[in-house]
Structures are given as structure tokens and as C-alpha cells.
Amino acid sequence: MNTDVLSSASPSATPSSGPSAGQTGNADAAPAWIPLDAVGDDPTPLYDVATIRRVEQASLDATPPFTLMSRAGAAAAGWIHQHVPSGRILFLAGRGNNGGDALVAATRLHQAGRLVEAWLIAEADQLPADAARAWFEARTAGVPLLAMHPDPDAALPPWPNGCVAVVDGLLGIGLNRAADGDVARWIAHLNGSHLPVYALDIPSGLFADTGAGQPAVRAHRTLTFLAAKPGLLTLDGRDCAGAIDIAPLGLDYPPAERPVAIVNQPGAFLHALPRREHASNKGRFGSLAVIGGNHGMTGAPLLGARAALHLGAGRVHVGFLAQPAPAIDPVHPELMLHPVAELSLDTMSAFVAGPGMGSGTAARKLLVHLIDVCANAEPPLPLVLDADALNLLAADETLNQSLIDSGLDYVMTPHPLEAARLLGSNVADVQRDRLAAAHALATRWQATVVLKGSGTVIATAENAPATINPTGNAGLSTAGTGDVLAGMIGALLAQGVPLLAAARAGVWIHGRAADRLVDAGTGPAGLTASELYLPARAIFNALLQGGAA
Numbered sequence: 400m401n402t403d404v405l406s407s408a409s410p411s412a413t414p415s416s417g418p419s420a421g422q423t424g425n426a427d428a429a430p431a432w433i434p435l436d437a438v439g440d441d442p443t444p445l446y447d448v449a450t451i452r453r454v455e456q457a458s459l460d461a462t463p464p465f466t467l468m469s470r471a472g473a474a475a476a477g478w479i480h481q482h483v484p485s486g487r488i489l490f491l492a493g494r495g496n497n498g499g500d501a502l503v504a505a506t507r508l509h510q511a512g513r514l515v516e517a518w519l520i521a522e523a524d525q526l527p528a529d530a531a532r533a534w535f536e537a538r539t540a541g542v543p544l545l546a547m548h549p550d551p552d553a554a555l556p557p558w559p560n561g562c563v564a565v566v567d568g569l570l571g572i573g574l575n576r577a578a579d580g581d582v583a584r585w586i587a588h589l590n591g592s593h594l595p596v597y598a599l600d601i602p603s604g605l606f607a608d609t610g611a612g613q614p615a616v617r618a619h620r621t622l623t624f625l626a627a628k629p630g631l632l633t634l635d636g637r638d639c640a641g642a643i644d645i646a647p648l649g650l651d652y653p654p655a656e657r658p659v660a661i662v663n664q665p666g667a668f669l670h671a672l673p674r675r676e677h678a679s680n681k682g683r684f685g686s687l688a689v690i691g692g693n694h695g696m697t698g699a700p701l702l703g704a705r706a707a708l709h710l711g712a713g714r715v716h717v718g719f720l721a722q723p724a725p726a727i728d729p730v731h732p733e734l735m736l737h738p739v740a741e742l743s744l745d746t747m748s749a750f751v752a753g754p755g756m757g758s759g760t761a762a763r764k765l766l767v768h769l770i771d772v773c774a775n776a777e778p779p780l781p782l783v784l785d786a787d788a789l790n791l792l793a794a795d796e797t798l799n800q801s802l803i804d805s806g807l808d809y810v811m812t813p814h815p816l817e818a819a820r821l822l823g824s825n826v827a828d829v830q831r832d833r834l835a836a837a838h839a840l841a842t843r844w845q846a847t848v849v850l851k852g853s854g855t856v857i858a859t860a861e862n863a864p865a866t867i868n869p870t871g872n873a874g875l876s877t878a879g880t881g882d883v884l885a886g887m888i889g890a891l892l893a894q895g896v897p898l899l900a901a902a903r904a905g906v907w908i909h910g911r912a913a914d915r916l917v918d919a920g921t922g923p924a925g926l927t928a929s930e931l932y933l934p935a936r937a938i939f940n941a942l943l944q945g946g947a948a
């Protein structure tokens with residue numbers, strides 16, 4: 400096999416990355432691609448399509464024609480060569496430059512002795528200039544090619560014998576409407592193949608800015624060009640993209656442009672976590688009160704309070720609306736349980752309000768009082784608003800305006816339906832652009848917002864890039880996991896962690912705990928909220944000690 404074809408073709412780049420990044424073949428050269436690692440130290444910037452297009456155009460203006468496509472195809476060839484075992488590799492090339500990237504990669508691999516085949520799902524004589532050149536070079540090199548004229552009535556061909564992987568080069572990041580017609584048929588055909596799919600730049604059909612992907616290719620792994628895009632990590636992106644690698648294509652990385660978001664990685668919050676010294680005592684790590692637990696819902700604040708214990712809060716109290724309040728938690732007698740009227744609010748360091756609180760008059764009065772206590776304390780006390788507290792705010796203009804006017808620093812943790820109520824919108828609008836929805840919530844409510852879901856988005860009222868979380872899985876789609884998250888964030892606030900860092904750390908640890916459980920064979924189906932405590936504690940302590948989390 401002529402491996403020099405792959406190594407010499409790989410582009411130089413200027414990112415900083417670990418030794419696991421894809422190498423160019425030159426020990427002194429920068430890596431051709433960089434894995435996007437959920438546990439990476441430095442938060443990975445994310446750029447929208449408009450920004451990527453500016454970066455791309457600047458490079459096109461500064462280099463000879465075909466340079467950028469050649470680099471993209473070469474990087475893809477090396478990446479595929481590393482990740483795909485021996486056997487036939489099928490390249491699906493669409494009518495745009497994404498298809499040209501796939502054709503260049505197929506040519507490089509063919510020249511290196513790999514068994515490849517390329518299918519063009521377009522009219523060859525209608526390709527743009529660079530893609531047409533890639534098609535010509537593939538033909539000249541003797542790559543086995545098949546050009547298919549789009550025909551909605553024709554049956555799609557069976558996959559080649561011995562095919563071990565398919566490379567998706569059907570659509571790129573320029574998508575402006577949901578995939579339909581012949582492309583949608585190919586996406587369905589590909590998703591039904593049960594073959595591992597390797598997507599170039601973005602899985603076909605996925606919107607790069609928002610993560611909407613119905614229909615979209617479900618890839619095993621994605622090599623995204625120039626920089627990562629937010630849609631790879633939220634909404635449908637997590638299901639579609641698989642593992643993500645970034646190929647800078649010889650340009651400065653990260654781009655000098657302002658990102659629209661960053662990936663929530665430990666470097667975004669590690670500096671703010673409370674260190675543990677031998678001379679510490681429980682008072683040093685704060686007192687948290689979890690307020691809620693109306694009739695029939697006393698388990699909700701207990702879930703949050705137990706999570707807070709495991710994430711290091713010095714003392715944890717629960718204030719119940721239900722009467723009589725439980726006297727003791729037999730699972731964790733360390734918790735201090737009270738009727739809420741008997742809880743000394745002015746002795747607390749932070750609060751979580753909402754789990755199981757209900758929506759009646761008593762709950763509203765309690766929330767009004769709690770906001771007043773937090774806002775008038777010296778210094779003001781941090782507050783996490785979750786579940787029923789959010790629904791109370793959404794339904795009461797006077798209450799929500801008083802919260803905003805209080806100037807209080809607080810965290811809101813809505814799921815999409817709660818977010819829709821708070822915005823006077825609907826779930827479809829929230830999910831259509833989760834970044835925009837999170838920013839709208841943060842601005843409207845002057846809060847740190849945790850918009851839960853696949854790729855949880857964390858936004859602040861300041862015009863700063865949002866954070867998208869890369870940890871977690873479908874095991875979190877069960878009752879009580881939101882209560883656990885609220886308790887984790889509350890525990891960090893009680894220990895003096897600033898709001899944004901507490902939200903980032905709580906969300907990341909919460910998701911990472913679910914990943915640990917699933918990796919160990921617990922879930923995702925049947926995973927329970929209370930199972931998150933122990934792995935979360937282990938992860939938190941590993942972070943405090945500077946070890947692998």
C-alpha cells in the first residue's frame with residue numbers, strides 16, 4: 400500500500416491538541432484533525448454557517464483554485480484510512496462541494512491502495528468548478544465511479560458487496576430547508592443500511608446552526624471542516640454526528656472570528672470549583688435549602704437534596720409544603736427535613752426552589768417570600784428555579800416582573816416545555832433554534848439559563864457566547880433527573896461557585912454521570928435519577944483532584 404499518498408497529502412495546521420489527534424505523517428507537522436473531546440481542558444469554540452463562510456471565502460481568495468477542496472479531501476482520506484478497517488469503502492457524493500471533498504478523498508485512498516468506490520448522486524456536467532475537477536481527477540485516477548441521474552421513480556441500488564463503510568458527502572452546511580426529494584430518499588436508504596457512516600463536514604440533512612435534522616444521516620463519526628458547528632452538539636446533532644473530529648485545513652485554528660457558542664468542557668469551570676483542604680469544616684461548604692415537596696410530590700426535593708449531599712454541600716435542608724412533612728429521610732438521615740414554615744431561611748447560603756412545589760396559592764406566596772429573602776440578604780443569596788417555580792413565574796406577570804426587578808442573581812433550569820411557557824411560545828419554536836431560545840430566556844429574565852435537552856444550552860443575560868454541553872445520554876429521559884441537576888447546581892452555589900460556573904459544572908457532571916452508568920451497562924433504558932449520585936460524586940472529586948473525570 401502506498402501510504403505516502405495519504406501522509407504527503409495531509410494539510411498542515413496550527414492548532415494545539417493532544418497526541419491522539421490525527422497525524423499528518425510528519426512528526427514535526429501539526430495534526431490534520433483534532434478530536435472534540437468532552438473531557439478536554441480547553442472549551443472548543445463553535446461557529447455558525449455565516450462565520451464559517453467568511454473564513455472559507457477568505458481562504459479561497461488567498462489560495463489557488465481547488466486548494467481548499469484538495470486539503471479537505473486529503474484530510475478526509477487520512478481520517479477515513481485511520482478509522483475504517485480493510486474492505487470496500489463507498490463514497491456518496493452530492494452535487495455540491497461537499498461531494499467534491501468526498502471525491503478527492505476517494506481518489507487519495509484509491510491511490511494509496513484502499514478498495515473504494517464512488518457514486519455521484521447528481522449530473523456530472525452540472526457540478527461546480529472545484530467539484531467538477533474532483534470528478535475529473537477521480538476518473539483519471541481510475542476510481543470505480545457510478546453517476547446516477549436523480550429519478551424519483553427508480554429504485555435505489557443495493558450496497559456493494561463487501562462494503563464496510565459509507566462516506567457521506569451528499570450535503571454540506573449550506574442547507575436552507577429540510578432535505579427532500581431524491582436526497583431524502585438517499586438519507587433514508589443510508590440510515591437503513593446498518594453500515595457505519597462517516598460524514599464529511601456535517602451529516603447530510605442536519606442544520607449546522609441549530610441541530611435540526613429530520614431527515615438527516617445518522618453517522619458513526621463526523622469530520623467537520625475549519626471548525627465545529629453548534630448543530631453538531633444539540634437537538635438532533637448528538638444522534639446524527641457521532642464522534643466529532645475537526646480538520647482546520649491548514650488555516651489558523653481556532654478562527655479569529657467570534658464564536659456563537661463554546662463546548663462545555665472542564666476548562667470552562669474547573670478554575671471555580673471549591674478546593675478541599677485538611678482544615679476544612681462543613682460550614683465552609685455552605686448550607687443549601689431545597690424548597691418544594693407538596694402533597695404527592697415529596698420525593699422531588701429529596702432527589703435534589705440527596706444529589707446536593709453527594710456534590711459536597713456542607714449542610715442540606717429540605718423545606719416541605721406538604722403537611723405533615725416527613726420527619727427523616729431513611730436513605731440519607733444526614734438531610735435535615737422541615738415544614739417549610741419552620742425553616743430558617745436567613746441561615747442558608749443558597750436555595751433550590753420548585754421541585755414538587757405545586758402551583759397553588761401557598762406555593763406562589765412561598766416563592767414571593769423566597770425571592771424577597773434572597774434579594775434582601777447581604778450579600779444576596781443565589782437561587783436555582785426549577786420545575787413548578789418556573790411554571791408559577793410563567794403564569795404570573797406580577798410575580799415574574801418582581802423577580803426581574805429584584806436584581807437577584809439566579810439560575811433557571813427549564814426543559815423545552817417550561818421554556819416555551821416562559822417565552823409565551825411553543826415547544827416547536829424553542830427546539831427550532833435552541834441557542835436563540837436560551838438567549839431569549841436569559842435576556843427576558845435577566846438570568847443564567849440552563850435549557851435542558853440533548854445538548855443542554857447554558858446562556859447568560861450578557862451578550863456572550865452560549866455554552867453547549869457534550870455529556871449525557873437518553874438515560875436522563877426519566878423522571879427526577881431534573882431535580883437531581885437542580886440539586887447539583889444548588890450544591891455548587893452553596894459552596895461559593897459563581898452562577899455561570901456552577902451551571903456549567905453541574906450540567907457537565909450530571910451528564911457525565913449518566914455516561915458512566917451507561918458505559919458500565921446501567922441504562923439508558925431503566926436508568927433512575929437516584930443512580931446518578933455515586934458516579935457524580937466520583938467525577939466531582941476527580942475534577943477537584945485534577946484527575947481524569
